[in-house]
Amino acid sequence: MKKTIIIIAISTALLLLLFSSLYIVRSDQFGMITRFGKVTRIIDQGGLFIKMPYPVDQVFYIDKKKKVYQPPPLEVFLADDQNIVKNVTLAYYIIWSISDPLRYFETLRDENLAEIRLENNLRSIVNNTVGEYSFSAFISTVPEELQTEKISLQITNESKKNILPKFGITIEKVDINRIILPEQNKAKIFERMVAERSAISNRYRAEGEEQAKMIISEANRDKSLLLSQAEMEAQKLISEAEAEAAAIYAEAFNKNPQFYKFWRQLKSFEESFSKDTTFILSSDDPMLLDGKF
């Protein structure tokens, strides 16, 4: 039994020794082997490797994968030009990776620290580059004026030159993905937006009123024209009828002019004097005489 226990203990110890000597590096990692704190080996491919057991050799892993980091937005000042906008809030992101693991291990070792360093180093590059351009290089409906992509490329190239030697980091890309005015400028923009739309609303309503007036006035003009034409036609019809009537009367007259005149006079008496007429005659009035007229 004692033998068994001893065998088990020795086997366990050997196993532990074996496991602490073996290490696996994934294909998306760098393996940094240090001996008493000094880097002795860098593994840049996946596999199973052997080292001296802890605490002689230690292994540190560094992620080879590309990383995306978005620093806090930055308030930057633009080039002075005709535009009233002088400063904007700018958001950007960085795609970076570790290309020199030894340098990275020696200077940074930690991704969070690396990102802080990136941000600090990029700050001046972003400020200096963006400061050469005006607002319309970022915001414009004229395609020729827009230069956001070019500015991003400029920042990327500048940062590639400055950052790699220091920290063993490669900047794959720096891209601007948002620009907006500071809060204090927004109120003015909102006011302008409201004023512009109010002007459009007023114009629409005024146009509606003007067109309505034109339509109604045209209709009234057409109506007047219709009525005047109708009156002319009516006049013509009456005139034609009166002409015919006159011809008839003339024919009657020609039959017996004297009697016609007498008869016409009597007719005129009947037509002129209505039932409400009051006669005031002198006793020697011809109407009361023997009809000699």
Add this chain to the structure above:
Amino acid sequence: MSDLFHIVHKSGKAILYLLLLLPIIWILSGFYSVDQNEIAIPVFVGKILHLRNAGIHYNIPYPFGEIHIADIKKSRTVPVGFGSLNYDGMSSDHLNNTIIKYTGNSKETVFLDTNIFNQQFMTGDGNIISIEIAVVFNISSPRLWFFNYKNPDLLISETAQRLLFNLISSSAIDSILVRDSQLESSMVSALQNESVIKECGVQISSVTFKEVSLPANNVENAYRDVKSAEDDRTRRIENAKKEASIIITQGKTEARQLHDSALIDGTNIRNKAFTEFELFTKMNQSRDFENEFDYRLYLSTIESLFKENKTYIIDPLQALDTIFINQDGD
């Protein structure tokens, strides 16, 4: 003491059996299943092996082996412009609530309302708009998805935001508010053409503009009033056309009435002339003794006139004495 030895002896055997069993369990734990829509990437001692499709497979278990499984049919969504970026179980408001402001050598940290900042974009004509979009994608290459970028979701989100910014900053606000389907399709094709998206191992399915709105109440009211003004204009013109139609119809009716009235009057004039002509002709033909006929005619006319009306006859020589003949002949 002997009891203790007995216990140790017995537990030693148990431990032995356990020690023999553990490796077997460990070895057996290497079996895994891959569903129909999934692809597995087995890794053995850090090296990526061949991809595995649906079925039961085996890989040496951890710590020597790993399995990464990706559902390539599952649609994943990444929001852009949302206040807090929670997506696919990854909670993150990866934008800090601050802006760094540098003045000369001094640095100032200013509070930023992340929700508003995330949502607001400047349009090409200098206006501000709030936008939220959702990018829908699925994994097309699990190898790239797992091993190329540490945070591929974030990369998709940032890239989409950049492309959205480029699109909005070059467009007028009216074209964006309309929410043309071309906006969505141009975002999809722009994303699909991005090299980093291809490097992520994803296929973009769609981009949906979930929210396009104006950033402040008074601005929104002003924009709404434009639509209202347009409706008012249309309504005013329609009403005017209706009124015009009524006016024209009235005019036509009055014109017709004038015409009809003139026709009737004309007919009446003709009829009267004709009637009088006939009457005169008869009378003329009936006059045997002309003077007597005329006199009788005269008298009957005067008689009927005086009967129907009040008549006063005044003797000019005796002005105060009057003879009054009333309607009754008294």
